[in-house]
Amino acid sequence: MTATFRISEDDYVAAMKLFARPTFLRRLLLTSFLAVLPLVALSAGRELWPATLGGVVGLVIVVVITTIVAPQMTRRHYRKYKAIQGEFTAELLDTGVCIASEHGDYTLVWENILKWRYDQRFVLIYPMPRMFHILPRSVAEQGFDVTGLIERLNRHVGPGY
Secondary structure, eight states: OOEEOOOHHHHHHHHHHHHHHHHHHHHHHHHHHHHHHHHHHHHHGGGGHHHHHHHHHHHHHHHHHIIIIIIHHHHHHHHHHHGGGSEEEEEEEEEEEEEEEETTTEEEEEEGEEEEOSSEEEEEEEEETTHHHEEGGGGGGGGGGHHHHHHHHHHHHHOOO
Protein backbone atom coordinates (compact mmCIF):
# COMPACT_ATOMS: atom_id res chain seq x y z
CA MET A 1 0.00 0.00 0.00
CA THR A 2 1.36 3.41 -0.99
CA ALA A 3 0.81 6.33 1.37
CA THR A 4 1.21 10.05 0.74
CA PHE A 5 2.48 12.51 3.33
CA ARG A 6 4.03 15.91 3.91
CA ILE A 7 6.53 16.94 6.56
CA SER A 8 5.42 20.17 8.24
CA GLU A 9 7.76 22.53 10.05
CA ASP A 10 6.54 21.20 13.40
CA ASP A 11 7.02 17.61 12.17
CA TYR A 12 10.57 18.46 11.13
CA VAL A 13 11.38 19.95 14.54
CA ALA A 14 9.86 16.94 16.33
CA ALA A 15 11.80 14.52 14.11
CA MET A 16 15.03 16.39 14.84
CA LYS A 17 14.29 16.14 18.57
CA LEU A 18 13.87 12.39 18.12
CA PHE A 19 17.15 12.32 16.18
CA ALA A 20 18.90 14.19 19.01
CA ARG A 21 17.35 12.17 21.83
CA PRO A 22 20.21 10.63 23.80
CA THR A 23 20.66 6.88 23.78
CA PHE A 24 20.38 4.91 27.02
CA LEU A 25 24.16 4.99 27.54
CA ARG A 26 24.35 8.76 27.07
CA ARG A 27 21.45 9.30 29.48
CA LEU A 28 23.19 7.08 32.02
CA LEU A 29 26.46 9.03 31.68
CA LEU A 30 24.66 12.37 32.01
CA THR A 31 22.75 11.20 35.07
CA SER A 32 25.98 9.94 36.63
CA PHE A 33 27.67 13.28 35.94
CA LEU A 34 24.76 15.17 37.51
CA ALA A 35 24.87 12.91 40.57
CA VAL A 36 28.65 13.17 41.03
CA LEU A 37 28.96 16.94 40.45
CA PRO A 38 27.30 18.05 43.73
CA LEU A 39 29.08 15.31 45.69
CA VAL A 40 32.45 16.51 44.41
CA ALA A 41 31.54 20.12 45.18
CA LEU A 42 30.51 19.33 48.74
CA SER A 43 33.27 16.89 49.63
CA ALA A 44 36.31 18.46 47.96
CA GLY A 45 36.17 21.85 49.59
CA ARG A 46 36.53 25.31 48.15
CA GLU A 47 39.48 24.51 45.89
CA LEU A 48 37.23 22.56 43.48
CA TRP A 49 34.31 25.00 43.49
CA PRO A 50 35.54 26.81 40.33
CA ALA A 51 35.58 23.49 38.46
CA THR A 52 32.12 22.67 39.79
CA LEU A 53 30.86 26.09 38.76
CA GLY A 54 32.33 25.47 35.30
CA GLY A 55 30.41 22.20 35.11
CA VAL A 56 27.17 23.94 36.11
CA VAL A 57 27.72 26.73 33.54
CA GLY A 58 28.45 24.12 30.87
CA LEU A 59 25.26 22.27 31.76
CA VAL A 60 23.22 25.48 31.53
CA ILE A 61 24.73 26.21 28.10
CA VAL A 62 23.81 22.72 26.87
CA VAL A 63 20.24 23.09 28.15
CA VAL A 64 19.83 26.50 26.47
CA ILE A 65 21.21 25.19 23.18
CA THR A 66 19.04 22.07 23.13
CA THR A 67 15.81 23.74 24.25
CA ILE A 68 15.99 27.16 22.57
CA VAL A 69 18.71 27.48 19.93
CA ALA A 70 18.44 24.06 18.23
CA PRO A 71 14.66 24.20 17.60
CA GLN A 72 14.96 27.74 16.18
CA MET A 73 17.79 26.69 13.87
CA THR A 74 15.84 23.60 12.82
CA ARG A 75 12.87 25.78 11.84
CA ARG A 76 15.18 28.01 9.84
CA HIS A 77 16.70 24.99 8.10
CA TYR A 78 13.24 23.68 7.24
CA ARG A 79 12.27 26.99 5.62
CA LYS A 80 15.42 26.92 3.48
CA TYR A 81 15.12 23.20 2.62
CA LYS A 82 12.48 23.37 -0.11
CA ALA A 83 12.65 19.67 -1.04
CA ILE A 84 11.41 18.57 2.41
CA GLN A 85 8.31 20.76 2.06
CA GLY A 86 6.85 18.83 -0.88
CA GLU A 87 4.66 15.76 -1.01
CA PHE A 88 6.19 12.31 -0.44
CA THR A 89 4.97 8.78 -0.99
CA ALA A 90 6.08 5.70 0.88
CA GLU A 91 5.66 2.07 -0.09
CA LEU A 92 6.67 -0.99 1.89
CA LEU A 93 8.39 -3.53 -0.37
CA ASP A 94 9.77 -7.01 0.27
CA THR A 95 13.26 -5.63 -0.32
CA GLY A 96 12.90 -2.41 1.70
CA VAL A 97 11.02 0.88 1.75
CA CYS A 98 10.56 3.12 -1.27
CA ILE A 99 10.27 6.84 -0.53
CA ALA A 100 9.49 9.09 -3.47
CA SER A 101 8.88 12.77 -4.14
CA GLU A 102 8.51 14.94 -7.22
CA HIS A 103 12.32 15.12 -7.32
CA GLY A 104 12.93 11.37 -7.48
CA ASP A 105 12.58 8.15 -5.56
CA TYR A 106 14.85 6.08 -3.38
CA THR A 107 14.49 2.51 -2.20
CA LEU A 108 16.01 1.93 1.20
CA VAL A 109 17.08 -1.70 0.88
CA TRP A 110 17.14 -3.56 4.21
CA GLU A 111 20.84 -4.42 3.85
CA ASN A 112 21.73 -0.74 3.38
CA ILE A 113 19.86 0.56 6.43
CA LEU A 114 22.34 1.29 9.20
CA LYS A 115 19.90 1.84 12.07
CA TRP A 116 16.46 3.18 12.87
CA ARG A 117 14.52 4.70 15.73
CA TYR A 118 10.93 5.58 16.39
CA ASP A 119 8.50 7.22 18.75
CA GLN A 120 4.73 7.68 18.75
CA ARG A 121 4.89 10.12 15.78
CA PHE A 122 7.73 9.04 13.49
CA VAL A 123 9.97 6.28 12.23
CA LEU A 124 13.44 7.55 11.33
CA ILE A 125 15.40 5.32 8.95
CA TYR A 126 19.16 5.90 8.75
CA PRO A 127 21.14 4.90 5.65
CA MET A 128 24.11 6.80 7.18
CA PRO A 129 25.03 7.68 10.78
CA ARG A 130 23.68 11.25 10.65
CA MET A 131 21.30 11.16 7.67
CA PHE A 132 17.79 9.82 8.02
CA HIS A 133 14.46 9.62 6.23
CA ILE A 134 11.37 10.71 8.14
CA LEU A 135 8.24 8.56 7.92
CA PRO A 136 5.26 9.84 9.92
CA ARG A 137 3.39 7.04 11.66
CA SER A 138 0.17 8.77 10.63
CA VAL A 139 0.54 7.07 7.21
CA ALA A 140 -1.08 4.06 8.90
CA GLU A 141 -4.40 5.93 8.49
CA GLN A 142 -3.96 5.50 4.72
CA GLY A 143 -3.35 1.77 5.01
CA PHE A 144 0.45 1.82 5.18
CA ASP A 145 1.60 -1.09 7.34
CA VAL A 146 3.68 0.75 9.97
CA THR A 147 3.60 -2.27 12.27
CA GLY A 148 4.90 -4.44 9.42
CA LEU A 149 7.62 -1.88 8.71
CA ILE A 150 8.76 -1.95 12.34
CA GLU A 151 8.71 -5.78 12.36
CA ARG A 152 10.81 -5.91 9.18
CA LEU A 153 13.24 -3.29 10.49
CA ASN A 154 13.64 -5.36 13.66
CA ARG A 155 14.22 -8.52 11.62
CA HIS A 156 16.54 -7.13 8.94
CA VAL A 157 18.33 -4.24 10.69
CA GLY A 158 18.06 -4.99 14.40
CA PRO A 159 16.20 -3.36 17.26
CA GLY A 160 15.41 0.34 17.06
CA TYR A 161 16.69 2.62 19.74
